[in-house]
Amino acid sequence: MFVLKLAVFFLSVRIYLSKKPIHLVKDYMAAETRLSVLALALFLVDVYVLDLKYYLASLTFSDKISSLAGISGLFLFLFYLTVLWFLLRKSYESVFGVKHRPVVFITAKLKLCISLVLPWLILSLLHDLLLLIPWPSFRVFMLSPWGDPVLFVVFLVAAVIWLPVLLIKLWGCVPLPPGPVRSHIENFCLEQGVSFKEICYWPLFEGKLLTAGVMGIVANFRYLMITPALQEALTAEELESVVAHEIGHVKKRHLLLYLLLFLGFGIISQLSVKPILYLLFGSEFFYELLFDYQGEPGALLATLTGVPLILLTLLYFRYVFGYFMRNFERQADLHAFRVMGGAGPLVRVFEKIAWLSGKVRDLPSWHHFGIGQRIDYLLECGRGARNPGGHDLKVYGSIAAYLVVLAMTVFFALQITDKLIEDQPGRKFAESVLMKKLELEPDNPTWHQFLGDLRLGRGLYTDAIAAYEKSLALEPENPEVLNNLAWLLLTVDHERDKNRARALDLALQAVKLHVRGYILDTLAEAYWQNGLREDAIKTGRRAMEEDPENREYYRQQVKKFEDSGSES
Secondary structure, eight states, rough: OOHHHHHHHHHHHHHHHHSSOSSSHHHHHHHHHHHHHHHHHHHHHHHHHHHHHHHHHSTTTTTTHHHHHHHHHHHHHHHHHHHHHHHHHHHHHHHHHHOOOHHHHHHHHHHHHHHHHHHHHHHHHHHHHTTSSOOOHHHHHHHSSSSHHHHHHHHHHHHHHHHHHHHHHHHHHHOOSSSHHHHHHHHHHHHHTTTOOOEEEOTTTTTTTTOOOESSSSGGGGGGEHHHHHHHHHHHHHHHHHHHHHHHHHHHHHHHHHHHHHHHHHHHHHHHHHHHHHHHHHHHHHHHHHHHHSOOOHHHHHHHHHHHHHHHHHHHHIIIIIHHHHHHHHHHHHHHHHHHTTSSSHHHHHHHHHHTTOOTTOOTTTTTOOOOHHHHHHHHHTSSSSSSSHHHHHHHHHHHHHHHHHHHHHHHTSOOOHHHHHHHHHHHHHHHHHHHHHHOOHHHOOHHHHHHHHHTTTTTHHHHHHHHHHHHHHHHHHHHHHHHHHHHHHSEEEEEEEGHHHHHHHHHHHHHHOOOHHHHHHHHHHHHHTHHHHHHHHHHHHHHHHGGGGHHHHHHHHHHHHTTTTTH
């Protein structure tokens, strides 16, 4: 199936490229985006339909380093993208006027993609490797509720400092050479009171994309990036307006606010799992689907949990993150407007970008506002039709509203506790899974044993006895089932369900197969209820020796036997 799906993807890309010729930069970028979405869709089929997680879980060391399965899944997705880039290479060379060997082109693309998930890769591996440290108290801390948050905060601080350095290397950015352009930018930044670790050429799409950016929160690790094509297209004044825009991001603390938005998404996605499970476990439709489903119940649950999380991710980044991105960009535009003393220089930059990029002036953008929209807004500010200060209030008000909504989300999500899920909804799901397992494997004694455990926990003693009996009929020498059934026959509330003689026989069989404190305790109770007081005391003391951690409980049991005299 995996090979067949890969062939379908290969043919789909070839057909798309044959029907939609690529002549301009915007054509190439649109094609790469759409076909990447197709690759993502096929990858999701691998994960949720073909149960990729099952195959990845069998990887060597995946039991010790759980992130290996996720990382391996990521590399499968990158393999799809590698196929896509291999087929897009000719179009890329035609549009950007360059020649690359396939290996060089694909390697450059992989570096760019890996840089986007680098924080997750490092954090996941670091978490698993820290758990392997042979220091018991440290491992206990890492597995405690405080472990992950503390690790995340420490990693976040380190990432804020060092991640920009790694990304600059991965992206192949190089410092602007000494000369008039570099000196002009440095002097302008000095006038604005902002410093950068380095001013770099950004070779994005061979440096022919018309864009600039800033990366890094700490001044000593902050970089200003500009593509060669943009620098060559601008006059000195226009270049100043671009740098002023990027300085606006720094002065308005946009990079810190982006961190806040990413952190908020992490909190929301993490807290969304329990409400989703609660809704699923309380839905009759889910159980109808479960009984009609032919595969593993766990795979169905993962799919039905994963789909809402994927939708949440898409909606959050498209509407929430996109909203703030657009308004941060507008805020940076307005900073440049103030610094340059008017809209003229930045408007000319936008007009050049729109024309040189293939007449994209009126093309809408979910993350930056369209170029035409940005120009119109700046011109309105220049005419006095809009108040630039009003936009600052809008941004800060939106951040405040976001924090309030985030706090409310956290509060309500925390009301759905593990106990709330594990009680009635969780038990119902567990029983449904077991019934499905029994439908698929009616002669598997383990499923009957688990069903007995579950029904015992729900107080359905007669049903639990029946399930244990069925399990024993299929596997007579299972000490756990022998012990559980013996204990149940001794302690069940209704006298009609008790069978002390059978319980003693079952407990004796269990001890012969597996000597453990709790099994000896069952045998001691069986001896006592059958009037064999001395045997009960002797066996109870043996349980104390076998299981010293629960010594106090067994001591109380022995005391009960001793205090009972010769009567059972």
